Amino acid sequence: MIVANRKPFEEIIEMLKPYSKILLLGCNECVTVCATGGAKEVSVLASEIRLFRQKEGQPVEIKELTLERNCDTEYVESLKPAINDYEVAISMACGCGIQFVGEHYRDKLVLPAVDTTFYGVAEEQGVWTERCQGCGACVLDKTLGICPVTRCAKSIFNGPCGGSQGGKCEVNKETPCAWQLIVDRYKEMNMLEKYLEIQPMKNWSTSRDGGPRKRVREDLKL
Amino acid sequence: MRLSYPTNIKIVKVPCTGRVDIIHILKAFEGGADGVCLVGCLEGDCHYLRGNLRARKRVEHVKLLLEESGIGKERVAMHNLSSAQGQRFAEIAREMTEKIRALGPNPARKTG
Ligand code: SF4
Ligand code: SF4
Numbered sequence: 046m047i048v049a050n051r052k053p054f055e056e057i058i059e060m061l062k063p064y065s066k067i068l069l070l071g072c073n074e075c076v077t078v079c080a081t082g083g084a085k086e087v088s089v090l091a092s093e094i095r096l097f098r099q100k101e102g103q104p105v106e107i108k109e110l111t112l113e114r115n116c117d118t119e120y121v122e123s124l125k126p127a128i129n130d131y132e133v134a135i136s137m138a139c140g141c142g143i144q145f146v147g148e149h150y151r152d153k154l155v156l157p158a159v160d161t162t163f164y165g166v167a168e169e170q171g172v173w174t175e176r177c178q179g180c181g182a183c184v185l186d187k188t189l190g191i192c193p194v195t196r197c198a199k200s201i202f203n204g205p206c207g208g209s210q211g212g213k214c215e216v217n218k219e220t221p222c223a224w225q226l227i228v229d230r231y232k233e234m235n236m237l238e239k240y241l242e243i244q245p246m247k248n249w250s251t252s253r254d255g256g257p258r259k260r261v262r263e264d265l266k267l
Numbered sequence: 268m269r270l271s272y273p274t275n276i277k278i279v280k281v282p283c284t285g286r287v288d289i290i291h292i293l294k295a296f297e298g299g300a301d302g303v304c305l306v307g308c309l310e311g312d313c314h315y316l317r318g319n320l321r322a323r324k325r326v327e328h329v330k331l332l333l334e335e336s337g338i339g340k341e342r343v344a345m346h347n348l349s350s351a352q353g354q355r356f357a358e359i360a361r362e363m364t365e366k367i368r369a370l371g372p373n374p375a376r377k378t379g
Contacts, residue, residue, distance in 0.1 A: 054335035085290065089332065092293035097336040099297075099375040 047075040047139040048173045049082060049159040058097060060156045061135065068131035070146065071111035072138035079173050082137025082159055084111040090137065090158060115142025121149045128153060181251030181258065187244065189230040196223035202244040270353050272360035285318020292329045296338055299376045302367035305345040306356065312349065319347060341370060
């Protein structure tokens, strides 16, 4: 899932200062499961904003609306009847959803209420951690399921580096060293000989370095 | 036992404090409440095992939200009591009322 954090409240309040009729958008997918921007979080943020503005003597009207997805035209178009009644939209969907709604309603500003952070997993209830950076050329077969791009702070392919201490990464004592995890996994699977294979330089052009990416499936196009 | 507690307290019954969500507490403030006090069973005595423990965590979280929205974290509290502690309940109700009265009315209360 895509994981996001709600922006600091002061930042949200500052963005909304000029407006008194606000559309607050949520998304039923990733940001719901990471408990940042689903219907529940939308209602909590709306309540907080109303309380703050009421206290300031500048009451606001907020419409809470959680779409099934904010990254799909069919759902985004369903906003049409509502969006024009509001001066501004602020969204708790990920960065993709925020942009996509804005692209569809060009006379409106769609402001971000969250900071989109990573692709991750729910390690336990209330804890999310990063797993993938979408590098566009997956090497999980070579590293037996542990991503060196994401989980190694330096994204190195022939690790570990000299900063690996007691299985932890030098950037943070809490963070496991990805290469320690990989070597442990080679041992666990009786595949330690794989560690001897030197990985050639990675071609990063499939990743962000090659510019924004696009995927087309001709057979699906209408 | 005929115990009295301040009449300005409105009791909202829930099956377990674990049922109380963050939004319920915020809505109470939006509705004009000056303070909210959750009263759950004693820790370790929850019929649903962890309802009261989870409620306490939510109360802590709501404190942050009330602080950032300018309402103030002192306006929400949680206490754990057994159903045999009516005396203590009346006491807490009085203490809470005094504390909230000293803080003054909910700054987001709609006037008029
Ligand atoms: S808009 Fe973002 S959060 Fe919502 S489904 Fe799409 S990718 Fe996930
Ligand atoms: S190697 Fe690339 S695609 Fe595979 S998990 Fe890591 S970042 Fe994601």
